[in-house]
Each structure stands twice: as structure tokens, then as C-alpha cells.
Amino acid sequence: MATTPSIHYPTRDGRPMAETPVHGDAMIHLDQVLRRWFADEPNVYIGRNMMLYYEEGDPRKHVSPDVFLTIGVAKEPQRDAYFTWLEGGRAPDLVVEITSKSTRKEDEVKKYALYQGVLHVKEYFLFDPRGEYIKPRLKGYRLQGEQYLPIDEIAGRLPSQVLGLDFAADGQMLQLYDPATDARLLTEEEAQREGWLRERELRLKAEQEVELLRQRLKELERPAGNGTQGE
Secondary structure, X not given: OOOOOOOOOOOOOOOOOOOOHHHHHHHHHHHHHHHHHOOOOOOEEEEEOOOEEOOOOOOOOEEOOOEEEEEOOOOOOOOOOEEHHHHOOOOOOEEEEEOOOOOHHHXXXXXXXXHHHOOOOOEEEEEOOOOXXXXXXXXXXXXXXXXXXXXXXXXXEEEEOOOXXXXXXXXXXXXXXXXXOOEEOOOHHHHHHHHHHHHHHHHHHHHHHHHHHXXXXXXXXXXXXXXXXXX
């Protein structure tokens, strides 16, 4: 990555990260799931709610995707902002917008056109955590030539060719599933908790088996009753 440009490129657009805590939680959850899944991939960059500049010398040409992923760009060092011309011209391969009342029009019109016609983002997903503003509340588009085409739902999920994973709306969260195992992808915190619960379950099961063994040993150690034989 080249040195930081001399022109001033703000790292924040002055907007809050999300309209509500619900939208913020959905954004953070997705970001954490993706980071854990691609933790061992040094050339997959994941950005969340960060400024993305796509025309050198013009700070007005920017967008701030909620979550985006670019394949072929080093994840280190961490960036304060993303400059496409400093990343070999690489725009995101995938963008997810957690849409809300205040962003719906921008997400469905302005950003849609930008991702399709200017940045050529391969896949674009929109998720409405409360199901209030877009129907269905999870939509996906895949670039075919110069146009976005809707991604068809398969068994309640939207497959991503970029990720090799499936998106699914689950309550107010956007989940990812591995189609090879049908397993839901977890955040690091969820994985640790699940591991702790599994360990606790195994420990309790082992303790129960030990107690059962002790009871059987006691029964074996008990002297046999003295009976009398009748004549």
C-alpha cells in the first residue's frame, strides 16, 4: 500500500454508525462473523462503516459501506480509510448495507447505481433488521455484465458466490451459513461460549458417569444377605 495522500480525505462522514442499536448490532455481528471466517486469509480485507474513496484527487467521490469485503487486498495494515487507487484499483467484491428508514432510498437508488455502474461490486446485499422498509427484508444482487440481477433464494437463504457462503435473515440478525456443512458461522464470542457450554456438558456427563460407577461399586461391596435353608 502506498503512502497516505497529501490531499485531505476525511475518515468520517459525520453520520452516526447506525440509525438504531438494532442496526448497529446487526452490522457489528456480520463484521465479526466475517473476520473470524477469514482470520487465516491474509489477502482478504474487511471494512466496516469506513470511508471508501474511488477517485484520486477528489475527496467528494466517496461512499461509506456498512460492511464490505475485498479479495486480493492485504488485511494488514489496518486503514483509516480505503482508497481504491492505492489498492491496485480494487473496489470491494461484496458490500452489505444494513438499511433503515433514513438510508433506504440511498441504499436502493444512489448506492445501488454506484456499486453497479462505477465500482462494479460483484455482489450487493441489503438487509432490513426490522423488516419495515424493504420487502423482502433481505435482498441480494449479483453483477452480470454491466447489470445487477437479483439473487434467487434457495431454501430461505441467499447464496453468495464471492464468499462461498449463504446469507439468511434470523430475527434482527443477518447470519451466514456454510453450505458444505449447513452450520451457522459464529463470532469469536459465540464460539467461545459454545465451546464453554460443550465443555460444561461433557464435564457434567463425566461426573454423572463417575457417580453411577460409585453406586455400582457400593452395591458390589455390600455383603450378601444370610439366608436360612428350610429342612
